[in-house]
Amino acid sequence: MKNKKPKFAFFDFTDCEGCQLQIVNLNTVLVELLEHIEIVNFREATSERRNDYDVAVVEGSVSTPHDIERLVKIRRQAKTIVALGACATIGGVNAVKNLNPPGIAQHRVYGDKGKNFETLPVKPIDCFIKVDYYIQGCPVHLNEVAEVFKCILAGKKYDMPNYPVCMECKMNENVCLYQKGQDCLGPVTRAGCGSWCINNNNICYSCRGLVDNPAVDAQRDILDKYGLKLDEMLAKFSLYSACGGEKYDQEIKKR
Numbered sequence: 616m617k618n619k620k621p622k623f624a625f626f627d628f629t630d631c632e633g634c635q636l637q638i639v640n641l642n643t644v645l646v647e648l649l650e651h652i653e654i655v656n657f658r659e660a661t662s663e664r665r666n667d668y669d670v671a672v673v674e675g676s677v678s679t680p681h682d683i684e685r686l687v688k689i690r691r692q693a694k695t696i697v698a699l700g701a702c703a704t705i706g707g708v709n710a711v712k713n714l715n716p717p718g719i720a721q722h723r724v725y726g727d728k729g730k731n732f733e734t735l736p737v738k739p740i741d742c743f744i745k746v747d748y749y750i751q752g753c754p755v756h757l758n759e760v761a762e763v764f765k766c767i768l769a770g771k772k773y774d775m776p777n778y779p780v781c782m783e784c785k786m787n788e789n790v791c792l793y794q795k796g797q798d799c800l801g802p803v804t805r806a807g808c809g810s811w812c813i814n815n816n817n818i819c820y821s822c823r824g825l826v827d828n829p830a831v832d833a834q835r836d837i838l839d840k841y842g843l844k845l846d847e848m849l850a851k852f853s854l855y856s857a858c859g860g861e862k863y864d865q866e867i868k869k870r
C-alpha cells in the first residue's frame with residue numbers, strides 16, 4: 616500500500632542548529648510522531664536527503680542572497696512551512712549584526728577577506744516567504760513543538776499564546792524580579808515557555824518575541840506598579856530585539 620504519511624524535511628539557515636537538536640531531544644514523542652510522519656531530510660538525524668517533502672521545518676534566519684533563493688525554492692516545494700525558533704521567527708541573536716554598520720561583522724569574522732562575503736541585514740524568514748506555523752523560542756520548547764506537529768497532522772491552525780510571560784510566571788508563583796531590583800522583559804513577551812528562565816533564576820530576554828500588540832497586551836499591572844515604559848524596557852535589551860519583523864521595527868522606531 617502506498618505510504619500516505621506526510622513527508623517532513625528540516626532545513627537550517629543562519630543559526631546554531633540548537634532548535635533542531637531540541638527536536639532530536641523529543642525522544643519518545645519523536646518516536647510516536649514517526650508513526651505518523653516520514654522524515655525525508657534532516658541533516659542532524661539522518662543521512663537521507665530527499666526533496667519530495669510536504670512539510671518544511673525551517674530553522675535559522677536569512678542573512679545572504681543565497682539564503683533567499685534557497686528559501687524560495689523550499690517554499691515552492693512545501694505545502695506547509697514551519698518557522699522553527701527565534702532565528703527563523705524574529706531574526707534571533709544573529710540580528711545583533713544589524714546594530715553595527717555594514718561590513719563590521721564580515722571584518723570581525725574574516726578579517727580583510729570579509730569583503731568577499733556577500734551578506735544582508737538579518738531578517739526572519741517571513742520577510743521573504745509565507746509561513747504557516749510559528750514555533751517561538753531560543754531554543755524552542757519541546758511541548759510546543761509536539762503541539763504544533765499535532766496541529767499540522769490534524770490540519771488545524773496553531774494559535775500561539777498571545778499573553779505575556781508574566782502570566783505563566785505568576786502561575787508558577789515566582790517572586791517578580793522587579794521586586795528584586797532586576798529587569799525582565801516578561802511583561803511584553805509572548806508566553807508559551809512556562810516562564811522557563813525565571814523559574815531557573817534568570818531574567819526573560821524575550822526570546823519568544825513580543826506579544827502582538829505590546830502597548831495594549833502587555834502585563835499592565837507590572838508596568839504600572841514598577842513605572843516601566845515599553846520603549847525604555849526594549850532599549851535595555853538588544854539580544855532579540857535587533858530584528859523581528861515589523862513588530863520590533865515599529866517598537867524600535869518609537870524610541
Ligand code: SF4
Nearest residue numbers: 633634700701702753
Ligand atoms: S533560535 Fe536559538 S537555539 Fe534555535 S537555532 Fe537560533 S540561536 Fe540556535
Ligand code: SF4
Nearest residue numbers: 781784791792799801
Ligand atoms: S516581570 Fe518577569 S519576573 Fe516579574 S512577573 Fe513578569 S516574567 Fe515574572
Ligand code: SF4
Nearest residue numbers: 808812819820821822
Ligand atoms: S522566559 Fe523569556 S527568554 Fe526565557 S524562554 Fe521564556 S520567553 Fe524566552
